[in-house]
Amino acid sequence: MRIDYSPDSLGAGAFYRLLTAVVVPRPIAWVSTLTADGRTANLAPHSFFTVACTDPPIVQFTSVGRKDSLRNAEETGEFVVNVAPEPLFEQINDTATDFPREEGEFDAVGIEREPSLRVKPPRVAASPVALECRLHATLGLGNSTVVFGRVVHAAVHEDVLVDGHPDVRQLRPLSRLGKNEWGTIGEIRDLARIPYHDRRKG
Numbered sequence: 001m002r003i004d005y006s007p008d009s010l011g012a013g014a015f016y017r018l019l020t021a022v023v024v025p026r027p028i029a030w031v032s033t034l035t036a037d038g039r040t041a042n043l044a045p046h047s048f049f050t051v052a053c054t055d056p057p058i059v060q061f062t063s064v065g066r067k068d069s070l071r072n073a074e075e076t077g078e079f080v081v082n083v084a085p086e087p088l089f090e091q092i093n094d095t096a097t098d099f100p101r102e103e104g105e106f107d108a109v110g111i112e113r114e115p116s117l118r119v120k121p122p123r124v125a126a127s128p129v130a131l132e133c134r135l136h137a138t139l140g141l142g143n144s145t146v147v148f149g150r151v152v153h154a155a156v157h158e159d160v161l162v163d164g165h166p167d168v169r170q171l172r173p174l175s176r177l178g179k180n181e182w183g184t185i186g187e188i189r190d191l192a193r194i195p196y197h198d199r200r201k202g
């Protein structure tokens with residue numbers, strides 16, 4: 001037996017909690033941006049995040065409401081997606097505090113930064129991967145804005161490379177689950193996709 005839920009009768013808040021409990025696990029973009037005057041470096045986790053296009057490479061994150069990350073990305077046309085690794089668990093959560101815009105999370109939380117190569121917002125020094133992005137487009141949807149960024153540079157720490165390729169066991173990415181739950185990498189299984197041609201042979 002299934003229990004039925006309708007967005008209209010449940011209401012937006014409760015349906016949001018249902019959606020975030022079932023669309024799991026979600027990767028976390030730890031988004032760094034700069035204010036237009038270049039003075040304040042902002043950092044915040046966004047789990048409504050994925051690859052939007054492979055050629056050209058475009059990633060997307062969603063701002064629910066108009067937050068500092070969104071406003072900075074719109075005003076400067078740049079942002080960096082830092083991978084959110086397990087050892088930085090509590091620091092990542094600390095950057096989700098609603099600090100005022102003039103109080104950047106890098107300084108407020110004490111996160112070490114390093115310069116990016118192709119864009120002005122800094123990278124998180126301890127994050128194993130940074131995707132440097134130029135704003136491609138934004139799409140307003142109801143109470144949210146989807147932010148698309150063209151990846152103009154990827155900086156990957158050599159420690160997470162195995163045979164020249166980023167390895168998930170080294171990256172140790174965190175994920176967002178429902179409520180205040182977070183996930184870590186569990187069992188990893190390998191299974192190749194089966195071409196139709198091979199199925200017909202059997």
Ligand SMILES: Cc1cc2nc3c(=O)[nH]c(=O)nc-3n(C[C@H](O)[C@H](O)[C@H](O)COP(=O)(O)O)c2cc1C
Pocket residue numbers: 028042043044045046047048049062063064065067068069070092093095096097098099176
């Ligand atoms: C793990 C995690 C994931 C989050 N994902 C999102 C998200 O996808 N979109 C969003 O708008 N807020 C998300 N938040 C909340 C923001 O991080 C929070 O509102 C933050 O203060 C926004 O910072 P900013 O105003 O500096 O951009 C998330 C929080 C956590 C802890």
